[in-house]
Amino acid sequence: MIPGIHVSTAGGIHKAPLKLKELGLTTGQIFTANQRRWKNHEFSPEGIAKFREASQGLIIVSHASYLINFASANPEVVEKSHIALVEELERCAALGIPYLVMHPGAHQKAGLENGIEMIASSLKQLLPTVKDGPMLLLENTAGAGTTIGCKLEELSAIRQSSEVSQLVGYCIDTAHAHGAGYRISEVKDVSTFIDDLGDILGYDNIRAFHLNDSKVECDSRRDRHEHFGIGKIGLDGLRYLFQDSVFAGTPGIAETPGTDDERAEDIGKLL
Numbered sequence: 001m002i003p004g005i006h007v008s009t010a011g012g013i014h015k016a017p018l019k020l021k022e023l024g025l026t027t028g029q030i031f032t033a034n035q036r037r038w039k040n041h042e043f044s045p046e047g048i049a050k051f052r053e054a055s056q057g058l059i060i061v062s063h064a065s066y067l068i069n070f071a072s073a074n075p076e077v078v079e080k081s082h083i084a085l086v087e088e089l090e091r092c093a094a095l096g097i098p099y100l101v102m103h104p105g106a107h108q109k110a111g112l113e114n115g116i117e118m119i120a121s122s123l124k125q126l127l128p129t130v131k132d133g134p135m136l137l138l139e140n141t142a143g144a145g146t147t148i149g150c151k152l153e154e155l156s157a158i159r160q161s162s163e164v165s166q167l168v169g170y171c172i173d174t175a176h177a178h179g180a181g182y183r184i185s186e187v188k189d190v191s192t193f194i195d196d197l198g199d200i201l202g203y204d205n206i207r208a209f210h211l212n213d214s215k216v217e218c219d220s221r222r223d224r225h226e227h228f229g230i231g232k233i234g235l236d237g238l239r240y241l242f243q244d245s246v247f248a249g250t251p252g253i254a255e256t257p258g259t260d261d262e263r264a265e266d267i268g269k270l271l
């Protein structure tokens with residue numbers, strides 16, 4: 001993988017790519033807005049120009065709001081989610097960001113299959129509306145409550161049903177996979193997981209990884225990020241996945257706790 005980190009946008013969005021360059025990294029992830037709020041400001045043309053210039057030569061991934069849920073039982077949430085996703089896509093288009101990561105959502109009362117259909121039909125409706133928009137990357141989840149996407153097959157089903165599969169890829173989070181019951185601590189198990197990624201999702205469709213160790217047990221259905229090497233996944237599994245040649249050109253982004261510098265230290269442990 002290409003080493004990268006989730007990087008802060010404090011002080012202006014263009015500060016994030018500058019920080020990546022300062023750390024010697026060529027890829028990273030940002031939030032283009034407050035991820036826990038529906039309403040967000042727009043960027044000025046100057047801010048956009050500064051970001052585009054600073055991010056030359058980098059692969060930037062954006063992470064969408066945690067509030068978006070097309071499978072919600074509440075029609076108001078679905079409506080707000082539609083508006084929020086289009087805004088996310090438009091911000092990426094303006095900033096020249098090629099990938100937008102999104103958690104699939106939670107089906108609440110609708111049931112898993114209905115939830116998958118609700119997400120797929122929203123993507124079908126919304127993704128083609130933004131010109132020069134990013135590819136949407138569905139992220140696997142740990143499977144808490146009724147969240148969708150803890151099984152790779154669920155991510156694949158959303159992409160297939162969306163009928164806009166050329167606009168949809170995947171982002172694989174190691175802490176979420178571990179929480180969902182995929183064994184990735186030992187090398188022999190990681191190679192099985194890598195085979196599953198290829199068989200179920202297709203290697204070419206996996207455009208980013210979120211790299212995290214985990215504070216909680218495998219199959220706990222929980223998601224608690226930890227620094228590499230001191231969690232329940234451990235360095236061996238993370239390093240094997242990171243170094244597999246199949247993903248040589250894929251961003252591998254540390255999302256561990258703490259500061260940008262701490263995340264850069266974490267990613268250094270996998271090189």
Ligand SMILES: [Zn+2]
Pocket residue numbers: 139173210255
């Ligand atoms: Zn993640």
